Amino acid sequence: MFIATLLTAPGTDALDPALVDSLRNAWGGGDALWLAPDEAAEFPVPHVPSNLWDVWNDLQGVGVDLAVQPIDGRRKKMLLADMDSTMIRQECIDELAEEAGVGPQVKEITARAMNGELDFEGALTERVGLLQGLPVTVIAKVLETRIELMPGGRALVATMRANGGYAALVSGGFTAFTSRVAEMLGFDEARANTLLVQDGILTGDVARPILGREAKVDALETITSRIGLTAADVIAVGDGANDLGMLGRAGAGVALHAKPSVAAQCDLRINFGDLTALLYLQGYSRDAFIQNGDAIF
Numbered sequence: 001m002f003i004a005t006l007l008t009a010p011g012t013d014a015l016d017p018a019l020v021d022s023l024r025n026a027w028g029g030g031d032a033l034w035l036a037p038d039e040a041a042e043f044p045v046p047h048v049p050s051n052l053w054d055v056w057n058d059l060q061g062v063g064v065d066l067a068v069q070p071i072d073g074r075r076k077k078m079l080l081a082d083m084d085s086t087m088i089r090q091e092c093i094d095e096l097a098e099e100a101g102v103g104p105q106v107k108e109i110t111a112r113a114m115n116g117e118l119d120f121e122g123a124l125t126e127r128v129g130l131l132q133g134l135p136v137t138v139i140a141k142v143l144e145t146r147i148e149l150m151p152g153g154r155a156l157v158a159t160m161r162a163n164g165g166y167a168a169l170v171s172g173g174f175t176a177f178t179s180r181v182a183e184m185l186g187f188d189e190a191r192a193n194t195l196l197v198q199d200g201i202l203t204g205d206v207a208r209p210i211l212g213r214e215a216k217v218d219a220l221e222t223i224t225s226r227i228g229l230t231a232a233d234v235i236a237v238g239d240g241a242n243d244l245g246m247l248g249r250a251g252a253g254v255a256l257h258a259k260p261s262v263a264a265q266c267d268l269r270i271n272f273g274d275l276t277a278l279l280y281l282q283g284y285s286r287d288a289f290i291q292n293g294d295a296i297f
Helices: 017-026 054-062 092-100 105-112 120-129 135-143 154-161 175-185 215-229 241-251 277-281
Strands: 002-008 033-036 040-045 065-070 078-081 166-174 189-193 195-198 201-205 234-238 252-256 268-270
Touching: 002 017, 002 033, 002 277, 017 040, 065 234, 065 268, 065 277, 078 120, 078 154, 078 215, 092 105, 092 120, 092 135, 092 241, 105 120, 105 241, 120 201, 135 195, 154 175, 154 277, 166 175, 166 201, 166 215, 175 189, 189 215, 215 234, 215 241, 234 241, 234 268, 234 277, 241 252, 268 277
Parallel strands: 078 166, 078 234, 166 189, 234 252, 252 268
Antiparallel strands: 002 040, 002 065, 033 040, 195 201
């Protein structure tokens, strides 16, 4: 048995009950359960519909996300998340580059790397090299003035942890940012690259080995092994080409507001919902969300 989930961006009320009933009838689905009024609903279906992606494409035109997945085991025991453009709205290296006066050059490289057009490690070292000479104090300034949490992140982490889940932040970005973001969102642990600093100045290099695509897969495998889980117990979320390895390995890999070339390789694609979409995909209703401080943005 499978479950079909329809959802939209919070606050838009774009999910019409008539649309849900129409699709449920067309697919021979069971009774619809509303996880949040006008925002998220689900219903069981006997198999993956043959026209799933045609319907998905049509629904994208009205601002609705659609996912069909096996119903058994969909509530996961571990969250594995990318940071840049996933748990936060920005790419940290791009924001540092703006402070260094090389913003446009670095942003172009970042976009190509996240789209899979460039080797991640080579693109990272090239961009970090352009930051050489930047005072390390700029990192605190960027964190304070440029970085925003992605909506729904605190609710996602808090709800999964309250239900016995483990949360790991695994980023191709930098520890100077992941440590702060992990603390703000309540992650159990974080892994990232380390910017090298000498006499308070960025040297233009990062510590080796570089955490890239394969390192994220390795993190999934080593963390699950350490805490007694398997890859099937994991819901992973990311947006870039360097996330594809972990998204493909996890029991549920979610492409969140991802680059088109990345989303095309994932069965679970969220383009309108925020991070709480990962809770809806697991069958949590909105009234079950843990509102930890400003958990619901």
